[in-house]
Amino acid sequence: MASTSHHPVMLPNKHLDHLDSDYLFHLDIPLNDSEIVSKFHNVKFVCIGGTANRMEKLALHLGQEINFQPTGNSRFDYSFTNERYSGFKVGPVFCVSHGIGTPSLSVMLHELFKLLQKASCCDVTLIRIGTCGGIGISPGTVVISTGALTSGFEPFYTTSSLGKTLKLPTSVDMNLVNSLQGCRRDEDGFQVVLGKTYCTEDFYQGQGRLDGSFCDYSKADQDAFLRKLYDLEVRNIEMESAAVLAMAHKVGIRAAVVCSVIVDRLQAELPTESRDNLQAFQNNAIVLVGRHIRQRLNL
Numbered sequence: 001m002a003s004t005s006h007h008p009v010m011l012p013n014k015h016l017d018h019l020d021s022d023y024l025f026h027l028d029i030p031l032n033d034s035e036i037v038s039k040f041h042n043v044k045f046v047c048i049g050g051t052a053n054r055m056e057k058l059a060l061h062l063g064q065e066i067n068f069q070p071t072g073n074s075r076f077d078y079s080f081t082n083e084r085y086s087g088f089k090v091g092p093v094f095c096v097s098h099g100i101g102t103p104s105l106s107v108m109l110h111e112l113f114k115l116l117q118k119a120s121c122c123d124v125t126l127i128r129i130g131t132c133g134g135i136g137i138s139p140g141t142v143v144i145s146t147g148a149l150t151s152g153f154e155p156f157y158t159t160s161s162l163g164k165t166l167k168l169p170t171s172v173d174m175n176l177v178n179s180l181q182g183c184r185r186d187e188d189g190f191q192v193v194l195g196k197t198y199c200t201e202d203f204y205q206g207q208g209r210l211d212g213s214f215c216d217y218s219k220a221d222q223d224a225f226l227r228k229l230y231d232l233e234v235r236n237i238e239m240e241s242a243a244v245l246a247m248a249h250k251v252g253i254r255a256a257v258v259c260s261v262i263v264d265r266l267q268a269e270l271p272t273e274s275r276d277n278l279q280a281f282q283n284n285a286i287v288l289v290g291r292h293i294r295q296r297l298n299l
C-alpha cells in the first residue's frame with residue numbers, strides 16, 4: 001500500500017466484546033471459525049454493488065487487475081452465495097452484493113464490518129460500484145459522490161434505533177474522491193463528474209418517475225423536482241449511497257460511491273440504450289476503481 005498508516009477496524013459497539021460466539025446470519029459466516037475468518041485478514045478493499053452476478057464478474061476482473069493467483073480449482077480464495085447475498089474474495093479485494101435499497105444494504109454492512117473487525121483488518125476502503133440515473137449527465141459518465149442527500153434534501157441517512165429516528169451524517173472522504181477522479185485517463189471514452197447523490201427508498205415515485213404503479217403528481221411537478229435536485233448540485237440518483245457513506249463513517253472506515261450513469265433523467269424515465277451499451281457503461285466505474293486499487297497496492 002502507498003500509505004504507511006495503520007488503522008485497524010474497531011467497531012463502536014462494546015457489546016461485541018462479551019459475545020461467546022457470533023454468527024453472521026445473512027452472510028452465513030460463523031465468526032468463531034478462525035480458519036474462515038483468517039482468510040479475510042488481508043482485505044484492504046471491499047467493493048459492493050447490487051447483484052451477485054455483477055459482483056462475481058467484478059471480482060474476476062479485479063483479480064486480473066491485481067494479478068491474483070488462485071490456489072487449487074477455485075477462482076476465488078473465498079466465496080459464498082446464499083438466498084440473500086453473495087461474496088467473492090480475490091486476495092485483498094472482497095466483492096459483496098447488497099440487493100436494492102438501504103435496508104438490504106445496511107444488514108449486509110453490519111455483518112461485513114463485524115467480519116472485518118474479527119479478522120483484524122487494517123486500512124480498509126469500502127467502495128460501492130453501482131449504476132444510477134444522471135441529472136443532466138449523459139449515460140456512460142461516471143459520477144463520484146461528494147455527499148448524499150435523502151428525502152427532505154438533507155445530508156443524512158435516516159434509520160431508527162429503539163423506535164426513535166436516527167439520523168447519521170453522510171460524510172465523504174474527499175482525498176479518496178479526488179484520488180478516484182485522478183484515475184481517469186485522457187484516452188478514456190467516458191467522463192468523470194463529481195457531485196452530490198440523491199439516495200431514495202424507491203425507484204419510482206421516490207425518484208420522481210411518472211411510470212410507477214401509482215403516481216400522485218404531474219409532469220410539471222416532476223420537472224420541478226429534477227430541476228431542484230440539479231440546483232442543489234445533485235448529479236445522480238440511486239438507492240444506497242447515503243447508508244454506505246453514513247455507516248462507514250460511523251465505524252471509521254473510508255468509503256466512496258462510484259456509479260455509472262445509465263439514463264439521464266432530464267431526458268428519459270428509463271434507460272434506452274442496448275444491453276451491450278449498458279454493460280459497457282457499468283464497466284466505466286469498474287475500470288476507474290480497478291486503477292485506483294492497483295495504484296493503492298503499488299502494482
Ligand SMILES: O=P(O)(O)O[C@H]1O[C@H](CO)[C@@H](O)[C@H]1O
Pocket residue numbers: 049050051099100101129130131132203238239240
Ligand atoms: O447499481 P445497483 O447496485 O444495481 O443499484 C442501483 O440500481 C437499483 C435500482 O435499479 C438500486 O439498487 C440502485 O441504487
Ligand SMILES: O=c1cc[nH]c(=O)[nH]1
Pocket residue numbers: 131132133134203207237238239262263
Ligand atoms: O435511474 C436510476 C438508474 C439506476 N438506479 C437507480 O436507482 N435509478
